[in-house]
Amino acid sequence: MRFITSFISLALLAANAVSAFGQTAYGFMMGDRQGRYGFVHFDVNDPGSVTMDKKTSSMGELVSAAEQVGDTLYAFRVKTDGYIGLVPSSFVAITPQTAKVIKTISTDIQHRVVDMTYDYTTNTMYALVEDGEGEIGEDGSQNGKLTKTSLNIVDLKTGGFVKVGDAGKLTAINGYGRTTDEILVSLAADSKGNLYAMGDYRQFYNINKRTGAASIIGTQKNREGRFSVAVDNVFQSMSFDSSDHLWWSRQHPDSAYLTKLDPTNAEWNTIGHLQNDGQITGLHFVKPFDKSFPSGVTNLLARRALHSASPVNVSWTNPATNFDGEAASPDKIYVYRLGTDEPLAILDGTATSFSDDSPVNGVNVYEVQAVKGSAFSRPALASALAGYDTLESVRNVKATIDGNVATVTWDAPTSTVNGGYADYDHIVYGVYRIAGYSTIISADTTTELAFNDTIKDGGTYYYAVIAFNHEVPGVAAYSNDVTYATTFSLPYYTGFEDDEDGTLWTMVNKDHPSTYGVYGFAISPTGYASSYGNSTRTLTAGSGGKKDPVDDWAFSPEIKIPAGRYVVKYSSYGSRYAVNGTNWQLMLSKDLDTTTTKQIIESVEKYIPAKAKVWDEHCDTFDVAESGVYRIAFHAKFNETYTRVYFDSLSINALTPDGIKTISSFGDKEKVPVAYYTIDGRRTDAPDHGIFIIRFSDGTYRKVMRK
Numbered sequence: 001m002r003f004i005t006s007f008i009s010l011a012l013l014a015a016n017a018v019s020a021f022g023q024t025a026y027g028f029m030m031g032d033r034q035g036r037y038g039f040v041h042f043d044v045n046d047p048g049s050v051t052m053d054k055k056t057s058s059m060g061e062l063v064s065a066a067e068q069v070g071d072t073l074y075a076f077r078v079k080t081d082g083y084i085g086l087v088p089s090s091f092v093a094i095t096p097q098t099a100k101v102i103k104t105i106s107t108d109i110q111h112r113v114v115d116m117t118y119d120y121t122t123n124t125m126y127a128l129v130e131d132g133e134g135e136i137g138e139d140g141s142q143n144g145k146l147t148k149t150s151l152n153i154v155d156l157k158t159g160g161f162v163k164v165g166d167a168g169k170l171t172a173i174n175g176y177g178r179t180t181d182e183i184l185v186s187l188a189a190d191s192k193g194n195l196y197a198m199g200d201y202r203q204f205y206n207i208n209k210r211t212g213a214a215s216i217i218g219t220q221k222n223r224e225g226r227f228s229v230a231v232d233n234v235f236q237s238m239s240f241d242s243s244d245h246l247w248w249s250r251q252h253p254d255s256a257y258l259t260k261l262d263p264t265n266a267e268w269n270t271i272g273h274l275q276n277d278g279q280i281t282g283l284h285f286v287k288p289f290d291k292s293f294p295s296g297v298t299n300l301l302a303r304r305a306l307h308s309a310s311p312v313n314v315s316w317t318n319p320a321t322n323f324d325g326e327a328a329s330p331d332k333i334y335v336y337r338l339g340t341d342e343p344l345a346i347l348d349g350t351a352t353s354f355s356d357d358s359p360v361n362g363v364n365v366y367e368v369q370a371v372k373g374s375a376f377s378r379p380a381l382a383s384a385l386a387g388y389d390t391l392e393s394v395r396n397v398k399a400t401i402d403g404n405v406a407t408v409t410w411d412a413p414t415s416t417v418n419g420g421y422a423d424y425d426h427i428v429y430g431v432y433r434i435a436g437y438s439t440i441i442s443a444d445t446t447t448e449l450a451f452n453d454t455i456k457d458g459g460t461y462y463y464a465v466i467a468f469n470h471e472v473p474g475v476a477a478y479s480n481d482v483t484y485a486t487t488f489s490l491p492y493y494t495g496f497e498d499d500e501d502g503t504l505w506t507m508v509n510k511d512h513p514s515t516y517g518v519y520g521f522a523i524s525p526t527g528y529a530s531s532y533g534n535s536t537r538t539l540t541a542g543s544g545g546k547k548d549p550v551d552d553w554a555f556s557p558e559i560k561i562p563a564g565r566y567v568v569k570y571s572s573y574g575s576r577y578a579v580n581g582t583n584w585q586l587m588l589s590k591d592l593d594t595t596t597t598k599q600i601i602e603s604v605e606k607y608i609p610a611k612a613k614v615w616d617e618h619c620d621t622f623d624v625a626e627s628g629v630y631r632i633a634f635h636a637k638f639n640e641t642y643t644r645v646y647f648d649s650l651s652i653n654a655l656t657p658d659g660i661k662t663i664s665s666f667g668d669k670e671k672v673p674v675a676y677y678t679i680d681g682r683r684t685d686a687p688d689h690g691i692f693i694i695r696f697s698d699g700t701y702r703k704v705m706r707k
Helices: none
Strands: 024-030 037-043 050-056 062-069 072-080 086-095 100-106 113-119 124-130 149-154 161-165 171-173 179-181 184-189 195-199 203-207 214-219 237-240 246-252 255-261 268-273 280-284 298-304 312-317 332-337 345-348 353-356 362-372 380-386 395-402 405-411 428-435 438-446 450-454 459-469 482-484 492-494 506-508 520-525 537-544 550-555 559-561 564-574 582-589 599-607 616-624 628-638 641-656 673-678 690-696 701-706
Touching (some): 062 124, 184 203, 195 237, 246 280, 298 362, 537 550, 564 582
Parallel strands (some): 237 280
Antiparallel strands (some): 072 086, 203 214, 395 405, 405 450, 459 482, 492 641, 520 537, 564 641
């Protein structure tokens, strides 16, 4: 409720007083400026005058979605969760004239139903249902805000609902000019059986009732025509009247309106404020209801053939009577698979079985309806797990390394995730080498239980192995780490990332007695601004104070450096409020011995960053008199309490007569993406969200996550 009790937002509608077909709208008032709740009706030409037919309480069960069919009002209800949230509670049948519950059909409701509508052409109740369990607030409760919804079919006998399909990736431009996700908040069916939905950014959609997919019709924008105008993310409702006019009880944070919509182009006309800006859900109209349609089929079963991926055998019993009790004689049987636009089969009215020879991998939901002329029975639904199931992970994954060749071994999976079918004789395996956030596809078609991977670049790696059941990826299993300690050549660059050479740096720290925090050198994440790109790790030195000072070392992996002059660059950042700052030396070393003499490249004393969250750049030249294998070393020595210094983006380049031969984090040539792969290694188009793998023009790979 947005007002005195505004923290509980919700809506429902009921049918109550006038029963004549016409312009009287019914609904449920879920709070207004006077704190009223209950079943209401009003004339659509005068939304400012709302009549309360039966008053209820904000602490009782509230209607989130409702629709009247014949002489019964069906309603999904929610209740407060003890905080300020709303959780699903029940599905009930109500007498419209009295708003009295005549039957509680179900109390086992796992998801909130946002809006519902009855399709009279197929005698099917459709609903928008949240995919998850609602938005969770900081206190652990549902805060009333709606989350992503999808089209579902409601079983009016049990209160169960089955998802038809996903609406797709719905986005809008918000008031800041940014692309944002949109969710569907209201649903209505016209007299021809077309489904329409409104999004919370007032984009109007046609909904495919066989697949659940949403296709945009139009957008309601601000006066400048630039951005989508959002509504409040709470329960609200749409409904067609008996003349096929579409009405919407539109909700905003501090106001509510009745709006008339043109479903052909989404043009809208605000009729006026709903009285006291009341939040109305379950918007519906009394409509004629012809009961002379076949009753639904019964005993519907769907079963996959044993020891095979297909077919799925579907069987049922045809109805003997119509919904009105008269004898039934269906002339056709329609068989659908949810998610498929067209019927799988249109059979003779006496048929009682069907075989689906091409089910999809996973759960297949079948919808069967008996038809007489143009009159459809209510749908019957049954599901079967078919096709090739997801394999459980391989077992005993182990990685060993000899030189630069890693050997990965594993045992084959012996079961599937859902207990479905697997062709164990034809499993293929994908093997993926992983370092940090980068994944390299080492193999994707091997049928063996071992794989040898030749590694080019030094680093620490682990492997993922995925079993494929006829292209259906299984659950990944991961190996232990293996390290290939190679000698690097110039030009040299490190951002201390795991997928570079960060794991090959050696820390030589003295014993630190402090129990609070980690002191000395380490490569770790930092919350400060990185010095390049999307760096997530830095070389860090930390002090515990005078009783636990830093006097520690960090050594790079071995680097081949010919005799000559070189330039070294790196970035630093540290604690800005240290009194005496931090001290360190950058050195050239031939070994990991901290007691031997080193060539000092740079000495820094009493360092304090110049600006907050701005890294300082260092650039020094040094000479190498004799070609050989060397290491870069940092030696930090300071005793400021709880003080840290961070290093990042270190590079070494030859200093030539023409200037510096530079190197960036991308190497000497700009690399660009050339291919994209799913996490299981299959090539795909450039994704706009999720986790995926990019292959670059230089042959490298990187795993990326986009929200």
